[in-house]
Amino acid sequence: MKGQRLLLRSVKIEEALVAEFTDKVMDIFKKNTVGPQKYLNTYKKYIDLMNNKADQEVSAFLKETHAIPGFRKKIESYQRLKDEIASLRITVPLSLFCLDCIALNQELCNRTQKLKNRLVVFEVDENRQLNRELCHQYDDISEKITEEPKTTEELVSLINFLRKSQDVTAFKLKGYVDDAARRLEFLLDYAQFSYEDIKLNSQVFHWPEQLQTIFDASSTKLQTGREKSEDEVKSKVKAFEEKLAGYEKEVEGFKKKEMMNTDEMKNNVELLDRLESDLTQARDELEQINMEEKLLEFEQTAFPQVQAMFQSKDPYDKLWRTAYSFTQKHEKWQHGPFQAMNAEDIDNDVNDMWRLMYKLNKTFSDIVGPRTVADKIRRKIEQFKAHLPLLHVICNPGIRDRHWERMSDIVQADIKPQEETSLMNMVEIGLSDPKVIEKLEEISGAASKEYSLEKAMEKMKLEWKDMVFEFIAYRDTGVSILSSVDDIQVLLDDHIIKAQTMRGSPFIKPFEQEMKEWEEKLVMMQDILDQWLKVQATWLYLEPIFSSEDIIAQMPEEGRKFATVDTYWKDIMAESVKDTHCLAATAQNNMLGRLTEANQLLEEILKGLNNYLEKKRLFFPRFFFLSNDELLEILSETKDPTRVQPHLKKCFEGIARLEFTEEQEIVGMISSDGETVPYVHKIIPAKAKGMVEKWLVEVEEAMLYNVRKVTSDSVKDYSATPRRKWVLSWPGQVVICCSSIYWTSEVSEAMKTPNGMNEYLEKSNKQIDEIVELVRGKLETGRESDTGCSDCYRCPCS
Structure with a gap:
């Protein structure tokens, strides 16, 4: 109509016409998707490339050991797969759709190439590592056989190494080089080498020829070295013979040496020390020479005179060492302070020296000089042995002032020694008279026995010094009790018997009072321990009983007595725990009296407790x-x-x-x-x-x-x-x-x-x-039933 505005409005999805066309389009679309979906089956064979299964398969393959044919087969399989994928269509027209496969095919080819490259790189790396190890082996051989041997042993070892390397190792390494050539031939088809790899491969293939040249040069050098070593060994043998001849002259020289002063004796001992050192070195040198002869396959040279010289020197060594030692000690024994000497040790030394000189006198029966020395020393030893009885008397560690006073009375002179008093001073007084010595020996013997008793007492006291009681906490009472006293009781019984035995000895008089006090202390400790354990056993039995207020109410008298015992007990235990040493713990004030009183009270408590229980039983006999x-x-x-x-x-x-x-x-x-x-x-x-x-x-x-x-x-x-x-x-x-x-x-x-x-x-x-x-059947226990039947016992209703 004229003047009317036309408007374009949007349609809605739910309108019938729109819905109809939408359904038609969707139906056409679904019919055309059948072809693309079926074309997906073409790529099913490549699914392992997409889900990384192929990558995992390559990883598993590389973990295993495979020869070159195995790698070649695997690499070629991926190359064929890549070529196959590359030959697939890049576009696929399918009715409504046209599939674009360029990107997919390219990605699958790339993945296949990566797997192939991974195999190739692995083999290249492995080849590089094997070649390096092979070159290292060649380097080690080259370095070893070009060393300069310093000893015969090193020379022979190097010759043997060269022989083995030529006969065995070189052929083995040549086989490895052949393997490297086969690997290189394989890799040239698939890989491109870096400059370092090319250089390394070249080194591997040049090594066999280079090593043979090194072998030839080293063989000539080592042969020259062997000849030189043989000449040196022969020179050592000759020099060693001359050295032994000199040592033999030194040993023979001791046959002419006679008795000399102390300085010359000392000089002879020093000469023997040096000769001993020289002979020891000669023996070691002979072992070294024989070892070199064995290495060079020479007949080993025997030098029996080395051991013979040791045997020949030994009597002279004993002679002059004993002579020098006796001369030194003789002066000290006679003129040194005798109080610092040990008579037993001196007696043993003198007797050993005399027996040795007696044997040497027979050994040197045909050699005048050494025999004279042995005779003179033996006579001096015999002269000194006459003073040994006196030495045993005066060197007794048990002699006290009272003994010196008694001995002074016998000889009618004051013989109490000073710090510097010597054996000869005592001899000059006249103590060496056999009759006097006999009387002095009685006093000295008594002193020894007194001394042994004194030491035994000191030992007993020392054993008790570190002996302690063991205490353990008793429940939650805050009180400790004795534990593990068996060792203490055994030691106590043993020491009481020892103390009583020692008190019966006639030699206990000088310290009888001290021994008596010690015995009384031990007996007191034993009495205390007996009473202590008795109180503890009864207290442990009664403590739970009298912890009950009901019992205390029914037995007030016994409760009061137990309270007294409990106070004694806790005081004693508290004091004992402060210092657990046995001697200190049993030294408490009136400890035995308190424990004895406690035991008396405990006996009364037990008696009262039994009477109390008897009354209860009589009232109710059950x-x-x-x-x-x-x-x-x-x-x-x-x-x-x-x-x-x-x-x-x-x-x-x-x-x-x-x-x-x-x-x-x-x-x-x-x-x-x-x-x-x-x-x-x-x-x-x-x-x-x-x-x-x-x-x-x-x-x-x-x-x-x-x-x-x-x-x-x-x-x-x-x-x-x-x-x-x-x-x-x-x-x-x-x-x-x-x-x-x-x-x-x-x-x-x-x-x-x-x-x-x-x-x-x-x-x-x-x-x-x-x-x-x-x-x-099944019987129920007798109980009151749920039905309220109070008189049923095995009632079915239960």
Whole structure:
């Protein structure tokens, strides 16, 4: 219409026309997607390249060991795969669609090429590593055979190495070079080498020829060296012979040496020391020469005169060393302070020297000079031996001032030595007279025995110095108790016997008082330890008992006495722990008296405790079935009547436990089979005011009364209840009793009735079969049923 504005409006997706065309387009699209989807099957064979499975396969392949053919086959397989992918179509026209495969094909080719390259690079790296190792081996051989040997041993070793390298190693390495050539031939088809790789390959192939040249030069040089070594060994042998001749002259020279002064003796000893050193070096040198001869395959030169010279020198060595040693010691023994000397050591030295000189005198029987020396030294030794008895007397470490005074009285002169007094001073006084020495030996012998006793006492005291008591904490009381005293008791017994034996010795007089005090100390310690252990054992038994307020309330006198003992005990233990050394711990003030008093009080406590328990047992005789510990456990917790439960089996044969209410009232008794007998009248233990035996008497009376009542009720129930149910409704003891009553009654009646016994036999067999059936079935424990049947014991309703 003229003047009307035309408007273009948008369409909505839900309009019918739009929806119709959309559906047609989607239908055409779906029909045209069938072709592209089917074309995807063309790439299924390359799926391993896409999901990295091919990469994993190459990794697994490289972890294994493969020869060159294996690598060639693997590389070519990837090359063929790449060529195959590259030959695929890059565009695929399919009706509505035209697939562009350029990017996909290129990516698959790239991945295939990477896998191929990975294999090639691996083989290149492996080839490089093997070539380097091969060159290192050639380098090592070259370096080794061009060394300059410094000794014959090194020369022979190098010759042997050269021979082995030429005969064995070179052929082995040539095989490795051939392997390198095959690897190179393979890699030239696939890889491009760097300059370093090309240089390395060249070195590998030039080494065999180069090594042979080195072999030839080294062989000539080593042969020259061997000839030189042979000449040197021959020169050493000749020089060694001349050296031995000189040593023989030195040894022979000692045949002409006679007795000389001390300086010349010293010089002879020094000459012998030097000769000993020279001969030792010569022996080592001979071993070295023989070793070189063996290496050079010479016949080994023997020099028996080396060992012969050792043997020839040995008598002269002993002669002059002993002569020099005796000359030095003789001066010291005679004129040195004798108080610093040991008579036993001197006696041994003198006798050893005399025996040696006696043997040497026979050894040198045909050699005048050395024999003269041996004779002179032997005579000097014999002269000095005459003073040995006196030396034993005056060098006794046990001699005290009192002994010197007694010896002075014998010789009528003051012989108490000063620091510088010597053996010769004593000889000049006249002590070397055999008669005087005999008297002095008695005093010296007594001094030795006194000294041994004194040392034994000191040793005992020393052993006790570090001896300590072991203490362990006792529960959570804060008190410690003695532990592991067996070793102390053994040592104590041993030392008391030793001390008593020593006191009986006639040589104990000088320190008899000290020994007496020590013996008394040991005996005191033993008494203390005996009392201590006795108190501890009883205290450990009574402490838990008197920790109960109920026991203390019922035994106030014994409780007061135990408090006294407990105070003594804790004071003693606290003081002992401060210093655990045995001597210190047992030195407490009046320790034995306190322990003895404690033991007396403990005996009174035990006596009172036994009387107390006896009264309880007399009041309730069933307590006789319980031990003291079990009875005390009950009596120490009177406020808790359930503490009686574990011991009821011993007091009452049929009662395993009592049935308590929450208010601690007793309403029944239970057997070990779980059968419960309720009480007609409940028992209240609290009314007994802590007297357990009192309410247990009530339990006993209730037991008798209720068993009689249950038995009476069961007899009445027998005729009113089927026997099968009746048997399960009452306690086993009651069932047996009532069954016996009715059996007696029924048998009596049956005997009065004609044919009654046969009928009753049949009835009895039927009852037995019922019982057997019940026994074979599942029986419930006797307890009150959920139905409220308070009188059932093995009731089916339970």
